[in-house]
Amino acid sequence: MRWNKTLAVGTALVLSAACGGMDEREAVESLPDFAGTSLEINTDALAQDGAALVAQDLMQVEASLDGQGAAMLEGARLEVKALNDTLRQALVPIADLAKRAANEQPRDVLAFGPADRANATFRLFVRKGDGQRYQWKLEARPLNSADDAAYTLVAAGALQRDGEPHRGRGTLAISLDNLKAVAPSFAGQGKLMMSFAHFGKGGSKSLAYRLANFTPNPATHDAVTGAFVGHKMEATGVTRVRVLGAYNLPGTATSAKEKVLSAVRHIPGTGGRVDVRAWGGDIAANTSYVGSACWDAQEKELYRVLLQCSDSGRPESCTEVAGSRVGSAQACPAVELRGDVTPPEGTGDAVTPEPGNPGAPDDVPSDVAAGF
Numbered sequence: 001m002r003w004n005k006t007l008a009v010g011t012a013l014v015l016s017a018a019c020g021g022m023d024e025r026e027a028v029e030s031l032p033d034f035a036g037t038s039l040e041i042n043t044d045a046l047a048q049d050g051a052a053l054v055a056q057d058l059m060q061v062e063a064s065l066d067g068q069g070a071a072m073l074e075g076a077r078l079e080v081k082a083l084n085d086t087l088r089q090a091l092v093p094i095a096d097l098a099k100r101a102a103n104e105q106p107r108d109v110l111a112f113g114p115a116d117r118a119n120a121t122f123r124l125f126v127r128k129g130d131g132q133r134y135q136w137k138l139e140a141r142p143l144n145s146a147d148d149a150a151y152t153l154v155a156a157g158a159l160q161r162d163g164e165p166h167r168g169r170g171t172l173a174i175s176l177d178n179l180k181a182v183a184p185s186f187a188g189q190g191k192l193m194m195s196f197a198h199f200g201k202g203g204s205k206s207l208a209y210r211l212a213n214f215t216p217n218p219a220t221h222d223a224v225t226g227a228f229v230g231h232k233m234e235a236t237g238v239t240r241v242r243v244l245g246a247y248n249l250p251g252t253a254t255s256a257k258e259k260v261l262s263a264v265r266h267i268p269g270t271g272g273r274v275d276v277r278a279w280g281g282d283i284a285a286n287t288s289y290v291g292s293a294c295w296d297a298q299e300k301e302l303y304r305v306l307l308q309c310s311d312s313g314r315p316e317s318c319t320e321v322a323g324s325r326v327g328s329a330q331a332c333p334a335v336e337l338r339g340d341v342t343p344p345e346g347t348g349d350a351v352t353p354e355p356g357n358p359g360a361p362d363d364v365p366s367d368v369a370a371g372f
Contacts, residue, residue, distance in 0.1 A: 027110045027126040028098045029165035030134035032157060032172050034091055036205060037196055038084045039230040041077060042266050043237045045299065049077060050084030070301035071250045072274045072293040076262035078221075079245035083209065083228060086188060086216045090155055090174045093117055094138055097124040109372070116143060119183035123151065127372045132161040132168070137370035142182045154179045156370040167198040169361065173368040176214070190214035190223060191368055195351075197361035203234040204358040208351040210365075222246040222257065226348035227364075231357040237268035240356060244348030249278045249289060251306040251324040256281040258289070263344040263354065271296040271333040277343035286311045290318070290343040294332035303327040307341060 038051040097112040105111050105125065113123035120140040127135045135158045141150040159170035176188035190213035197206045209228040215221045222245070230241035241264050246257045258281030266272030273294040283289055291306035306324035310317035332338045353360050 022108060022110060022126075022128040024102050024110065026128070027102060027134070030126060030128075030159050030161060031094060031098060031136055031166065032091070032159065032170065032196075033166040034088055035203075036166055036198055037172060037194065037207065038087060039080050039207060039209075039228065039241050039243075040232050040239050041073075041080055041241055041264055042272065042299065043232070043239065043268050044297070048081070050081035050088070070274070070293045070295045070299065070304065072262065072276055072291065072304065073264065073272070073295060073299065073301075075245065075247045075249070075260055075276075076241070076243050076264050076274060078247060079224065079228070079243040079262075080241060082216050082221050083192070083211075083214075083243075086174070086176070086192060086214075089188075089216075090138075090192075093122040093140075094124060094136075094155075097122060097138075102126075107372070119143070119185055120179070121145065122154075125372075132163075134159050134161065135371045137372070140179060140182050150182070152178045152182055153368065153370055154182075156368060158371060162198070164198075164201060167203075169195075169197045171195050171362070171365050173365045175368040178368070187217040187219070188215065189218060190225075193365045193368065195361040195364045197359055199358040200234070204232060205234075206231040206353055206357050206359055206361050208353070208361050208364050210351060227351045229351055229353055231353060233356070233358060238266070238356070240265045240354040242344055242354055248281070249276070249291075249306070251291070251321045252278075252282055252289065254282045258283055259348070261344050261346070261348045263342075265337070265354075267334060267337070269297050271299075271302070271337060273332060273337040275342050275344060277345075279347075283308075289321070290341050291324070292329070292341045293326075294329070294337050296333050301326060302331040302333070303329050305329075305341065 040051045041049045100112050102110040102112050108128045110126050114121050122140050125137050138155040139151040140154045155174045157172040160168045162168040173193040175191050180186045192214050194209040207230050211224050213223045215223040226244035228243045232239045244261050248255050249258045258278040260278045262276045264274045275292045278289040293304040295301050304326040306321040307318040329338045
């Protein structure tokens, strides 16, 4: 069986009877899919965000940042892409296992696998609860091991379905540390926990991620502990995300990396805007940098400014960083993308949704744990 182009983790499977009345189709359609859980910035440039879907099998996208977008946008996009690429990688063994015939287990559970992949042996369990609530867990053990006691939990989640496959309100949590423990060649580390909610049949979504020492590869990407949030309105394609990362903010004195909290919004066919708050790196203590930038539909930067502010954050405490200004805010391609610098508040720990969201998801899990 081949996966369709939407990369749904569930596709049409031959129905088979299972305990408690759950069949394979029902089990697979209760799993998360990439389209419903990935963050998106620009729906016209999904490969850049790491949110592109791949025709047929769920595999890594052969795409990377081209560095051509607005500088502040590219910094935020680097964090979004790291998260999405890791999410996709975690869904690959789930997709592979869900293609296989399931085995009945006690307590309304279906088991898929085991199956070997390049770095470990995986097995997947799906449990049906009350109503339309489903739980799942993914376990892995070292390749060539025959010991069931060697399996360890690497991902888990739940979904309260609203009738549509893979849609509703749910959670997903991934332990890269546990995967690395059974597959030492795996580069990632940390934990990634998220909550999601889908609205209507059109596909609007609201996402909240909590990251703990997360990095897809510590050799190339600084670990992040904090929150990522985002939403997408299906009717308009409008997206908003708020992400935290460590990178050098253009306009600072050296190449030292700052902590940068970015709030990005994008309107398809029009353009977008980012507002940032940065601290640390070569920014003096009790000081932060705040800034804004906007771009057109082709992501050509039209406006940028960076301000140095005291910790009070009051406008009178801010001075413009020499040489940072490009263009005018009036050049931004829509009224809602203009206006004064409006940096995101806090230090990147909050999972509160961005303005204009279709609704908030449920609480983000505090750890990677299975409910059965």
